[in-house]
Amino acid sequence: MTRAETRTSGGLAGALRLSVVRLNRRLRSQRADTSVTLTQVAALSTLRHHGRMSPGALAAHEKVQPPSMTRVLAALEERGLVTRRAHPHDRRQAIVELTDVGTKIVDEEVRAREAWLCQRIQGIPEQDRQTLRAAVEVINRIVES
Amino acid sequence: MTRAETRTSGGLAGALRLSVVRLNRRLRSQRADTSVTLTQVAALSTLRHHGRMSPGALAAHEKVQPPSMTRVLAALEERGLVTRRAHPHDRRQAIVELTDVGTKIVDEEVRAREAWLCQRIQGIPEQDRQTLRAAVEVINRIVES
DNA sequence: TATTGTTATACTCTATAACTATA
């Protein structure tokens, strides 16, 4: 996909779609056998950055429907990476938080799992890294809108 | 995810991963009932841009394993969007190409399917579009490496 | 033997619909 083909909004949308789909595939394929999946990493990372929250809030952050998050959390809880507590005032809600093991996974094993992308980012010019930093912010605004 | 958290390569890798995962989810959820799926659109787009090619070449372009592409092509062939021809000199290979209907899908229905992203891209400042254009090139280089 | 592609199988990811419990 060359620069010339992304001049129009439609062309840019198509090019961005292809790039995102392919990078997403690459990221999923970097899964180590003993490690957590890409979706699980995303949920753990959100908990690490934003602290404990309800399953519904986590689903909203991750842009998935609640039943999808239920399944992710069940897997994480089974592996002892998160725990569930009762909400102090609203018994419908649960509060999900990282365990010590879960925190360790996010801080260490997860970063090892990202080695592929991290290595490539280290290998590109600083100007390209600046482009990616700015693009992350633009994409996040688009996703939130 | 703020700019400050993406200063290191690891932080940038994590932020980019989260953004890509979430945008990918949004793109998949834009599927129209009567339309083709995101994976099918990606394959059709590649054929549209690069012309006819073998299933193996298409899998390499899309960064999927050959059996995954076999399944995608079977669905597209069943819907009459692509055809298979024999390779003139190597009978192991097939040549996949868009039908007239498939071309029409790529040019019209697929663009309608992208309305969500296209609309958002039209709504951001030109400077942000330039950022995305540059980021597409950087991401593509990373994916190819 | 090496390459191209398919078949068989299984797992991950995600959604919608229907349900339960609580507010």
Next chain:
DNA sequence: TATAGTTATAGAGTATAACAATA
């Protein structure tokens, strides 16, 4: 009634292993 979450079910997406056909 409305909200938070789960269960049931189904479909999309993808991989590895084993196979068939051809080079």
